[in-house]
Structure formats: structure tokens, C-alpha cells
Amino acid sequence: MSRILGGIGIAHTPSMGYQYDKGVREGFDPKWQPWYDGTRPVKQWLREKRPSHMVVIYNDHMNYFDLKAYPTFAIGVAAHFPQADEGYGLRPFPGVDGDPDFAWPIARSLVRDGFDLTFCQELELDHGVYSWLPYLFDAPWPLKVLPIAVNMLMHPVPTPQRLHALGASLRRALLNDGANRDVVVLATGGMSHQIHGTKFGLTNEKWDRYFLDAIEQRQDELVATPVEEIMQVAGTEAAELAMWYTMRAALAVSARTHYSFYTLPAVTGCGVIALDEPEPRG
Amino acid sequence: MSRILGGIGIAHTPSMGYQYDKGVREGFDPKWQPWYDGTRPVKQWLREKRPSHMVVIYNDHMNYFDLKAYPTFAIGVAAHFPQADEGYGLRPFPGVDGDPDFAWPIARSLVRDGFDLTFCQELELDHGVYSWLPYLFDAPWPLKVLPIAVNMLMHPVPTPQRLHALGASLRRALLNDGANRDVVVLATGGMSHQIHGTKFGLTNEKWDRYFLDAIEQRQDELVATPVEEIMQVAGTEAAELAMWYTMRAALAVSARTHYSFYTLPAVTGCGVIALDEPEPRG
Amino acid sequence: MDLSLEAPSVYLFTGELCTRSYKLNRFAFDFKYPQVRERFANDPEALMTDYALTDNEKALVRARDWTGLVAAGGNHFNIIKIAAAVGESHLHVGAHMCGANWDEFKQTLPHRVEIMPSDLPALAKGKR
Amino acid sequence: MDLSLEAPSVYLFTGELCTRSYKLNRFAFDFKYPQVRERFANDPEALMTDYALTDNEKALVRARDWTGLVAAGGNHFNIIKIAAAVGESHLHVGAHMCGANWDEFKQTLPHRVEIMPSDLPALAKGKR
């Protein structure tokens, strides 16, 4: 069995990536300096955990998957995942390595549990991954990634219950994969934000801080909250937060927050949480 | 709610289509005449039932979906589905019409039930549909089709239990779609056959006839049979029979066989069954 | 406090909408490819005709009417690709959606609210 | 009675195999397009190099070694597309898989068996 070391929940937004590149070049914008500083402890935590693999639950934003065939759950089984060009050229980072020998036993286990995956032999990663990636790791990326892309753009999107069940099944898969990896599970979805319609620019720090707190021990309360209500109070795009449930359900119920941080630099709440998985009993 | 009129299970194979075209042109091959004759009562049954819509559970054979992103369950939501060119040119039949207003409420219901669909705005249908279609209907096709394509080619394929659950969920969706359609559910998957390896050409009429009989009232027995055992006794490609479970589970338990027929013209068992859904109680 | 999940507050991108506006979305999505952006720069009419846009969709593109394009079923992640190709960011698109002047609008961001799901019943009642 | 689900009786096309042989499968799949078949007819070497086939895969294609191509991870629905392009049907491919002469082989089809899943335990025991 592989070891689950812990989990991370983190926001993403294109500007997060843009500000990183600008920040390392010419110093961080005062609005974004807190986010850079606030992610340092997570980077340090990861350096200490030394995961060999990371499962990433994320969503694409019309940058790779087109509407011709739009998957609810897509799993990347390739050995390499290039960065997606969102139309502004590639940022100065290499692609991410995958590990088919890690991916396939997990995919098999998920299918056995009744998850109807789309298997991707090719996959390019957009800002859903690249916006936070350089905040947490230095290139060349020191671990292999298993991306699971979730439909968050075209309704019906999967239910909170389904995303939670995916995490529980992922946990079963990792703990029974017959391998010996050190795994971190990361989920990323924008916190409060709405970037279209007359409610453009809506943010809700109160909701975001509640969410960061509740995900540790009151996930049931969150999962039971209808996505429509989250969209009403925190903006339609905050529906992406439901992906965090997958990460949380992949950890033990007794997992505890090691660190969390929140700031609101622009039009999207930016939060991060790192949870420690308890040591397995000898 | 829509009305479920009944269900059909039917084999498919490229030669079935080839022999149809040759048969109507120059008379049927003696080996294939029984299949043509044996499908007449199903055609007649459909003419009497007059369905407005047909849900088709089938699998593609590397003719439309490529391996770049291979879906477990793909649902066609377009208004039209062209015939796929398998490399020998198109057969002399028009494409099939879909009905997005029928498809989307069903897709929403399936997702709500936890099915992780890939939504296809474009989809071309291969011999999985076109090989039997002209045996059952005259062009222009007199009904709208909702195709659901299942991964049967790349293991892991969905479990028999999952395919059964899909049928049960499909039933819920149809009976609660707020519409007023007359629906037939059809599943198609090759019966005994193996078309690769040193067991090429294996057929098992005994298994096929058992399956045609058991699907009516002993589906549980079939669903409990491991796919590996079906592959051992009836050839690897007979695993496609598991798709028939979706059709059967979409009907009432009390649905009964109206007609069934079996013949073995070449290297694939060719069977068909038509089940009557009981009249809903007034 | 606007709790609506309907237009113009929100343009929920549903499957139904996507099927109806598939050609528009295909067109906008393909702006991720430099060749398509280049073709648009050189001959927008030919490109729009190639993608089989309707007359209404073509008029909305010509008018840079981002709100109209999203209202016509364009997914906003797709529509902002067209905007980017003519030099407008997603914040410009946001100002357009709010019917606001960009220079004034950007000073007002973000629009902070402080409600929680538990507040919704009372708020919904207050509105009636 | 051969109950094996392993090569050479059966070449189960697993995800792992697909990932390892993805380029070969992409190559073979694309034979569904007339332009690719035409390019293959005119300059097979250039086409195989474009699709980044390995030396071994190229040699198998040159030798029309259908069994070898499936053993190398080609899905048989893909490999029969190459066969079709050079005038061989899936029945020819089947004969090749059985190491049989086509004219004799076709007389033997189908290969009828009569076992049921309930017979498997006894058969497996009998083999030991």
C-alpha cells in the first residue's frame, strides 16, 4: 500500500499565475505579497513531507477539453502533461510528469468502485494547476502528478456527494495499490468569485474563511450545502470548491489542519489549507 | 413522464451490415437469410409500438472515439449523429436524428444519480448501431435516438453491476422527465465471439441461448457472472453482452419476452430479444 | 443583495444552452490557436462564416458585445478568448457585463458581501 | 479447451498496454482517414516516422505481422485498419493469429464450444 501523507486545498485563478511571474521578476505587487508569503509554510511542509506522487483534483477552463466531448471525470494516465497555452503563450515552466504505473491501478480501482472515468492518454494542464504550482514547488517539479479533471463548467456538474465519494474511493485505491508511494492529495478550486454577469466581482471573505475552517472536521455540513446556495453567497464560480471534498474524503476523518491561510488580493478569494494525515497505527 | 414501451437486446457485427447491403441488392446469403427473416417480427413489433424515441446503449470499435480521451460512458446530446466511416466508405443510409430536449433532462438525472457522463456535442455511429439498424427500421429512420456509448475496448471496462445500475437510473430518468415520449430502450453487444488471438473464431451457441433466455427473469444470475468467465466460455468480445443489462434494468422486473431469435451465420452469435413493458396501472 | 441565479445576474452555462450555441462556442474556443486568431485579424467575416455562426452571432462579435455573446449561450471562458484577441481582458468583459465604465469599474472591485447560506431564507423572505 | 485469457490465446487490451503503445495505436487508428491511407501507400516510412513508431513497430508493419503488432500492444480494431489498407480482412488477420493458412482456416470457422461458466471449475481442475 502507498502512504497518504496529507492533503492540500488551494484556490486557483489566472492572475495568481500572472502575479507570480511578475513577482519573481520585479517584486510582488503589495496586494499579492501576502499570498506569496502565506504559501511559504505550505511549500516548507511539502519539502518536509517529501511526497513522491501527488493526486490533483482540478478543473479545466475551456483551455484543453473542448465541448465536443466534455467529461465529468477525466483521469490523466500519460507519462507527461504539458502546460496548456491559454492564448497568451506558455509561462516559463516545464510540463509535469505523470506515472502510468501509479495511475492505472488507481484508475482500475475507481472503475471497480463505479466511477465512470474518461481515460486521457494526452492532457494539457491550464491555470487550474499552473497558477498555484510554482508557489508550492520549484521546477523541475520534484514529484509525479496524477491529474483528475472535473467538469465544473457545464451543468449538470457532479454533485457534492459524488465528489465526496470519489475521494473515499481514491483513498481505498491508494491504500490498496500494492505499491509503495508517498502521496499527497491536492484539490484546487476557486474560492468566492464570480467573473461574469452583473454580479461580476462578487467575493465573500466570511464564507471563504468559514469553508477553510469547516473542511477540517465539519465536511458533512459543507457537503450538505446545496451548490446553488454556495453560488448565491459566494458567486457562481465558487461552485468549484466542491472539488475540495474529494481531497478531504481521501484523508482519514481524524486528519487535522497543519496550516491554513487566506487573503483576498483581487476578485477571487485566495485560500490554502494543508492537512496532516495521522500516522498509521503500527 | 415518458412511457417505456419495451426493450430490445440485439447483437452487432460488421458482417451483419455488409450482408444486409449485399442481401437487398442481390438476395441474402443462405447463411444470413435466417437472420434477416428472424428480425422481421421485431421490425413488426416496433411498427406496432410506434416509439418516438429510442435510447441505444452500444459500444464504439475504434471508429469514432480515439484513445486520446476514452470515455467509460458517453452520451450523445446532439440533434444529429452521422454514420462513422470505418474506412470502407459510408453505407447508403442517412445519419440518425437526436433530440437534445429529450437528452438533457435524462443526462441531468443520470448525473444527479452519480453517473459520470461524457457529454458529446458531436458523435458518429459505427457498426455498433448501423449493422442492425436497417434490419429494424426503414430509412428515413422514424424515431429520434439517444446514444450512450460504453467503453468495452480498454480494460478496466465498467462492471456488470455498474451497467445494471445505469439501466435502473435510466428508468428513473425516463419515468420522471416531465415529457411525454414513447420510448424503447435498446442495448446492443456482440454475443459469443472472439476476433483476435489463437482463439479467433470461438463461438458458443449454448451460452448465447442461455443468455437470451436468462435475461428475461434471471438477470441477477447473469450480472453475478464475472465478465472473465463470460470471456472464457464465449470469447473475449462477448464481454459486450454486459451492456444488455442496462436495457433490462431500464424495464420493469415484470417485463416479459415478446419474441426472441438466434442464429449463428458466421463467427459471431446473432441473437435478438424484444421485451414488452407491462402497461402502467391506471 | 442580488441572490438571483438567472440572467443578467448569472448566465448559468447549462448543457442545453451548450447544445444550442455549440457552433458559437466552438468558434470562440478555437481562439486558443494562434492560427485562428490570425485568421480573425485578417478576415473576421470569412472565419465566422467558416464556423457557421448565425447572423445574430456575427453581429454580436462585430459589436464586441461580450454580454450579448454570453447571453446568446457563449461560455464566458470561451468568449473572453475573443475579447483577449482584440486586446480586452476578462475585467473589461466584466465591466461590459455590468454596463460600467472600465476605469471607474475597476476601482470598485472586489464587491464584498458577507452572507452565509443560513442567511438565505431570511433574505429571500425580506425580498418578497 | 483453451480457457486462457493470456497471450497468445487472448490479447487483453488494458489501459497499461494502451499507454505503452499509444503511438502505435494512434498511427493505426488514423488509417480511418483516407489521407493517411494514401500517405501510407505512397511513403510508408515517412508516415511511420511522423507517428514516432519504434524500430520494432516499423519492422512489424513492414512485415504485415498482424499478430506481432497486436502482441506489441496494438488494439486489434486498430491493427485491422492497417490490414484493410493493404487488402487483408479481419479474417486474414485471424488466420495470421492462429498461424494458419487462410484458405484452410476459413473452412474451419466458426470454432464451436459448448461450455458454460458452471463448467469452469471442473475444467480448470481437469487441466491440473
Ligand SMILES: [Fe+3]
Ligand atoms: Fe477555476
Ligand SMILES: [Fe+3]
Ligand atoms: Fe462489438
